[in-house]
Amino acid sequence: MLIKHYVSLLALSGLSLLSHAQSFNKAKLDSLLTTLASHDKAMGSLTISQNGAVVYSRAIGYESLNGTTKTPATPSTHYRIGSVTKVFTATLIFQLIDEGKLTLDTPLATYFPQLPNAQRITIGQLLSHHSGLHSFTNDATYSTYFTQPKTQAEMLAMIGQGKPDFEPGAKFSYSNAGYVVLGYVVEKITKQPYAQALQKRIINKIGLKDTYYGGKTDPKRHESYSYRLASSWQAMPETDMSIPGGAGAIVSTTTDLNRFAEALFAGKLVSEKSLARMQTITDNGFGMGLMRMQFGAKRAYGHGGSIDGFGTSLGYFPEEKLAVAYISNGQSYPLNDVMLGVLSIYFQQPYRLPDFDAKAPTLAATDLVPYVGTYASTSIPLKITVSAVGATLQAQATGQPVLPLTPVTKDVFSYDAAGIRLEFAPSRHEMLLKQGGGSFLFTLE
Template sequence: MEKRILLPLLLCFVAGFNEVVSAQDFSTLDQYLDSVAVHDKFMGNLLIAHDGEVIYERSIGFQDIDSGEELTSTSRLRIGSITKMFTTALVLKNVEEGKLSLDQPLSDFYPEVKNAEKITISNLLQHRSGIHNFTNDEVYMTYYQSAQNEGSMVEKIVAAGSDFEPDSKGEYSNSNFVLLTYILEKVNQSFYSALIKDNIASPLKLNSTYVGKSPLKDEAKSYQFVEGKWVLEPFTDMSVPAGAGAVVSTSEDLLRFIEGLFAGKIISQESLELMKEIKDGYGRGMFQYPYAEKKFYGHTGGIDGFRSLIGYFPNEKLTIVTLSNGLNFNSNDITIAMLHSYFGHEVSIPSFTTVELSEEEIDQYVGEYSSEQIPLVFTFERQGKVLIAKPSGQQDTPLDAKGNHTFEFSMAGAIFEFDLAKGEMTLKQGGASITFKRN
């Protein structure tokens, strides 16, 4: 349940260094996170575990700023799309029990969905259905805080139609997992929340993992950093994301979940292999991520101001969890720092220095820029002494001036370099470099 910012990127980790594994020293990681905390770049919980044992854990910031209640390792946060791993495990468990089949057509449940007779349960799990992603539409922002039910959500999904022929490619869609939620409820004659509790949370003793409700109770709130302070984010009604993003959990519960999943405590090893099977970048409810020559499996998540990651390295028996309820930085950099620290590689302390420009200096960059490389238009405006980037179809983004005609949006790892003489702006993000011309 996440709205992508700027270029749609998955995690991309640095490769090319030699293996170094020794007794872990997390002192530099602590310095790194001290800097992140002092500069209001991150609030949340971080965890590293080996073979089920927690070897590093850190909490930064508050779960409720107004009350002054600080985050702890037991704080409960919304985990967003990591929920899809739970939903997939339930589906595959139902397949093992003969209640569902991966080849079963969606038309058995929702014939009104376009191409339903061509879409299988497997297509839904692997984002190959072609069903339009309802969270991509502007109208989503008009109802995401309001309670929904099966009828209202299916109606929205049906009305949005299809983006491509089923099984012709992979493309992320939360609609797939909302439909899977209702299918699970139908075949089990039980609420999704009860299925999570009875089949995953209770057996694995995940005492702080459940399907969220509104309003929040005894959970962390989420924040956005605006004009020098953390501002409370509105809350999504959890009946909207359902099995696509409605689970609440803790870092230690997520450790037990993914270790239990890979140990065969929820589904069989054969079913786990189906989750890990990657096609066009998508597994079934799971992604594969690179770290140097290694690989790990897991999922990211984002809902309201919450951002999350869970990952498991099968060969190294290593688990990493990041749960954030306030982010003003590129969370991918934090993940890399954690992994570098564990594997004994250099961790560079980030610099958050900025320069102050006059209104006249900022006015040089104001205007509309488009590119022949991608269908994205940037409009830059000045608000006081801050340059605001307005990417088409996305939220307004304040940029930090770094000097030498360069600006940064650290939360997305994006650098904007202006060439005033040529009337150009170059966006650098995730290894990509895209040139935009001033219109």
């Protein structure tokens, strides 16, 4: 399932970095990936490239698990990249702008007048998530049809039925619907299916060998399935790729993603002016197709992605000419924390490898009573209901699924797959939610 809102993976501004490292501790990076794999914390591929050359590439876990048949992942494994697709879509749009075929101010009504506020929504607002178009992936009904094929007409009708979230340009709200529509705009102008425009304008142009518009997973092509960890890795349902389109339907490898980022920033795909617009951040860390990712004093641009059980991070550091791509097809440890470890090791920052052998406290049902209740926050419009089922503590945010929590220490619980940490202070009737670099105080109602 497409993620509703993707938080910058590299919001680690508190670090003080050294100058760019000429070498890094590859053995330590190997140890990080090995411990993640051996403890069933992650499966996937990592590639680091500098100055156009691969300096590190490794895969862990499996691209396919079918009973006793296990196909190990390799750096050539193909993964669904989710919302990193949006960078490709934005690139296609800016190519058309460079060719004078549309502008950032072109109204959406030029192509799809039937959509809400189409006369007042611009291409630029779609690119920067300021259109107000309601994102269909936020609806509860999405889970009832995301595995079924949809035509463009059906998708447009569905998007058209959604009530706008706000007036065009009024504010930022991450919208998968906006980028699905941008993909359709590409098709209208080029008179080609999105897959063909992608092939001609990006893939063939820069020589990508393992990137394409996805379909039903084909293990014969070394396409990976995605998994979630229960008592073992369990296969996740597959989104039908007719639905995410220009918002999330591309399949690629970590090596190809790095090549794409390098080509984009080398001026091989769009003009210098267009690349600058892609990097111009308005709010929430987003520009027009690119996100700003901060690692201490160093700045990267890229995007994150999530679809089914896949998680992706692509970042490019222009000053260092460094590209880092990580794609996971199974994670029970936060992707953000994996990237923190990777970058800390690469930039020779102090970093302690995670200790997954440390024993979590054993709690009885009676130990969980002080945490149970509904918590509200004045900083975000969200309530979290904490409940106990036997000796397991659970948390459920408004409109979201129930998450089983793992005890870390006294009064501290986590849900590692989403990078969530809950720190309780029962005597004060408070709970601190930590996720994605942010901390939010909640009070027991």
